[in-house]
Amino acid sequence: MLTLYDYLPSQNAYKVRLLLAQLQLPYRTEIVSIFEGEGQRPEYLAVNPTGAVPAIRLDDGRVIAESNAILFFLAEGTPYLPEDxxxxxxxxxxxxxxxxxxxxxxxxxxxxxxxxxxxxxxxxxxxxxxxxxxxxxxxxxxxxxxxxxxxxxxxxxxxxxxxxxxxxxxxxxxxxxxxxxxxxxxxxxxSQPRFLAETFPYSIDPHSGGELP
Ligand SMILES: N[C@@H](CCC(=O)N[C@@H](CS)C(=O)NCC(=O)O)C(=O)O
CATH class of the missing domain: 1.20.1050.10 (Glutathione S-transferase Yfyf (Class Pi); Chain A, domain 2)
Known part of the structure; x- marks a missing residue:
């Protein structure tokens, strides 16, 4: 199953959540606590060299980062990315x-x-x-x-x-x-089908007042 590396107040990550909902694609979430420095851990830098979310891991282990590249990959062959x-x-x-x-x-x-x-x-x-x-x-x-x-x-x-x-x-x-x-x-x-309304304020993360490492 696809893994989404996520941080809930991130609207870059929300883009991917919204498309996954509209495509009805199942996925598992791995939260990266960016303000606590989890994005800078070597294991995560191997997923995304910038240390930022979102990123995805495919079933075969390959990874893609940058929200808009992820959207482009997931939308290929669907009405969300016209063919011409x-x-x-x-x-x-x-x-x-x-x-x-x-x-x-x-x-x-x-x-x-x-x-x-x-x-x-x-x-x-x-x-x-x-x-x-x-x-x-x-x-x-x-x-x-x-x-x-x-x-x-x-x-x-x-x-x-x-x-x-x-x-x-x-x-x-x-x-x-x-x-x-x-x-x-x-x-x-x-008003699009399967629109995902839920977003999250930074206040759900007690570390978000700090600077990113
Ligand atoms: N251009 C990137 C920007 C990603 C980005 O800035 N993500 C923020 C959260 S919205 C982040 O993880 N920041 C932590 C960091 O840069 O270390 C994208 O579109 O995915």
Missing amino acids: RFTQAKVLQWLSFEGDYVQSTVATLRHWTMTGKLARRPAALVEAKREGSLRTLAILDRELSGRAWLAGLGYSIADIAVFAYVHRAEEAALPLADYPHVMRWIDRVR
């Missing part, structure tokens, strides 16, 4: 956007906000993250004003990847209501 070459490239475009724009802004700001780290960060850096987050949301809002889904005619892993942090943007004190097209897209994602 152009649409696959559009999916990759949005997976890259998520990795570059969303993770460095909304995701980071959410982490700092929910774990009490904002006050320990330089004000100019926090402001830059906030401006970057607003810019990212504005790009998405503009794109979603003209179509229902990010990468093609239907819901795909591009939507799953971007949805993971964007729908929790208010946890980073970002005003989602200012982005009506993003709001409507969030509702469309939520």
Whole structure:
């Protein structure tokens, strides 16, 4: 059975949980307590050289890390990754956007906000993250004003990847209501079959107030 290396407040890991639920694929979970340094143990670095979650282990022992690479692998041959070459490239475009724009802004700001780290960060850096987050949301809002889904005619892993942090943007004190097209897209994602609503606050982990090793 597939193993998911997970840390419950991680929305990067949530992306994989959401797709696994929608694909109805059984899996077992191994929690990696990242703030206690478990990601830096040699056994886990052999799974993911960066020490981050998520990662997966296949039945035959092979491992894959990076949330968007995992989504791409699991979705192959399913409606969540259309077969035609152009649409696959559009999916990759949005997976890259998520990795570059969303993770460095909304995701980071959410982490700092929910774990009490904002006050320990330089004000100019926090402001830059906030401006970057607003810019990212504005790009998405503009794109979603003209179509229902990010990468093609239907819901795909591009939507799953971007949805993971964007729908929790208010946890980073970002005003989602200012982005009506993003709001409507969030509702469309939520109404997909076998949608997984459950997410977890950092407060479930008493170690999350500390810095990552
Ligand atoms: N680009 C990576 C980012 C993964 C990531 O930052 N994971 C965080 C949790 S959301 C983590 O495990 N951080 C611990 C660390 O970097 O040591 C992905 O998309 O999977």
